[in-house]
Amino acid sequence: MIVVIRPSDIFKLKLKSFLLAALTVAYAVMWVGGLGHYGLYGGPPLNAPWAASVFLTLAGLLVLATSRGSDLIRLLAAALLGFVAEIIGVRFGFIFSPYRYTDVLQPQFLGAPLVMLSAWMVLVSYCGQMVGNLNLPRLIEGALAALWMTAIDLVIDPLAANQLGYWRWARSGAYYGIPMQNFIGWFVVSLMIFSLFSRKAPKIPYEMWVWQKNRAARYVGLSIVLFFTAIALSHGLVLAGVIGLGLCLAHLALDRSLRVMVLGQTAPRA
Numbered sequence: 001m002i003v004v005i006r007p008s009d010i011f012k013l014k015l016k017s018f019l020l021a022a023l024t025v026a027y028a029v030m031w032v033g034g035l036g037h038y039g040l041y042g043g044p045p046l047n048a049p050w051a052a053s054v055f056l057t058l059a060g061l062l063v064l065a066t067s068r069g070s071d072l073i074r075l076l077a078a079a080l081l082g083f084v085a086e087i088i089g090v091r092f093g094f095i096f097s098p099y100r101y102t103d104v105l106q107p108q109f110l111g112a113p114l115v116m117l118s119a120w121m122v123l124v125s126y127c128g129q130m131v132g133n134l135n136l137p138r139l140i141e142g143a144l145a146a147l148w149m150t151a152i153d154l155v156i157d158p159l160a161a162n163q164l165g166y167w168r169w170a171r172s173g174a175y176y177g178i179p180m181q182n183f184i185g186w187f188v189v190s191l192m193i194f195s196l197f198s199r200k201a202p203k204i205p206y207e208m209w210v211w212q213k214n215r216a217a218r219y220v221g222l223s224i225v226l227f228f229t230a231i232a233l234s235h236g237l238v239l240a241g242v243i244g245l246g247l248c249l250a251h252l253a254l255d256r257s258l259r260v261m262v263l264g265q266t267a268p269r270a
Contacts (some may be wrong), residue, residue, distance in 0.1 A: 020065050027058040031223055038164075038231045049104050052166070053115045059220050060118025063125045066216035074128070075121045078193050082120025085189045086112040095189065097179035098170035105166055123149055124193060126221020129214055130254055142194035148247075149190040150183055155244040156228045157182065158237050176237065222251050 034055055060079075067075055089096040090111040105113035127145040134141065158176035160166040173179035229244025 016065075020062075023058060023062050023065060027055075027062055027220075030055045030058060031227060035227055035230055038234070050106065052164070053105050053113065056115045056118045056122070059122045059224060060115075062220050063122050063214075063217045066214050067125065068212055068214075071125070071212050071214065074197050075125055077196070078124040079117040079121040081193055081196075082124070082189065083112060083114075083117045085185075086116050089185070093170070096185040097173075097181040099161075099167050099182075100170070101167045102165050104164070122217075122220060122224060123152060124190075125214070125217045126224070127152075127190075128194065128197070129218045129221070130251065139195075142191055142197075145194045146187050146190035150187045151243060151247055152225060153183060153186045155225060155232060155240050155247065158240045159228055159231055159235070163231075163235050176240065218251075218255070222248065225251070 030051065034051060063075065064072070085095055087110045088094075090100060093099070101108060101111060101113055105115055107114055127148040130148065131141055131145045136144065154175070157178050161169060161178060162176065169177060169179060169182075171179055173182070175183075225244055225247050229241055229248065232244060233241035
């Protein structure tokens with residue numbers, strides 16, 4: 001069988017590779033610049049409030065560009081469900097406790113920044129990638145992924161609601177001024193998303209409900225955790241920083257165990 005590769009196919013592959021490389025470089029520059037400036041000066045480079053939205057958008061585009069097939073459908077659904085939860089939370093306040101977004105993250109729709117679509121997608125992809133191929137019972141897998149999402153929020157929220165000024169809470173709570181209802185809401189919404197993805201429909205192949213391995217999505221997720229962990233420690237938010245370091249160590253340990261499992265499955269038998 002002779003496979004004919006057309007010049008247009010080669011051009012598309014080269015264009016895709018170029019765009020992916022450009023996204024990666026742009027994200028890396030924003031990550032390094034943002035980390036340095038937030039850590040040293042407590043704000044975005046050149047006092048540019050748009051930097052946070054661009055940073056999160058680039059992260060989402062990287063995840064989308066490296067995802068395939070059923071994962072794309074799941075990520076778009078997760079982004080939409082998470083964004084709807086944000087709108088309900090802002091308008092009615094009963095999911096995460098009453099809060100409002102400031103003008104830092106723009107543009108906004110019904111009081112919620114559109115970039116939160118990207119944020120939910122990146123975190124769902126990351127947590128799904130980390131726990132979605134452990135061969136755990138589906139309910140346990142969904143609960144573990146939701147717990148990981150909630151732990152990440154324990155790192156991000158103290159900064160986002162205080163030093164970074166992304167949003168403000170109407171009522172103060174015990175954890176860096178954040179109401180406990182927020183973390184309960186995060187867990188419940190995340191659990192609903194992962195449970196939806198874990199339900200195997202009768203006529204849909206099992207492979208459609210398993211996360212496809214995406215190293216780039218795992219690296220982007222880890223970089224987000226590292227970003228907020230470093231800034232938290234630089235601002236003296238010790239507990240949030242320690243939780244972030246714990247998540248990074250858990251990532252490394254789980255990543256290593258997954259590689260060992262794959263090597264064990266592919267190693268030739270004597």
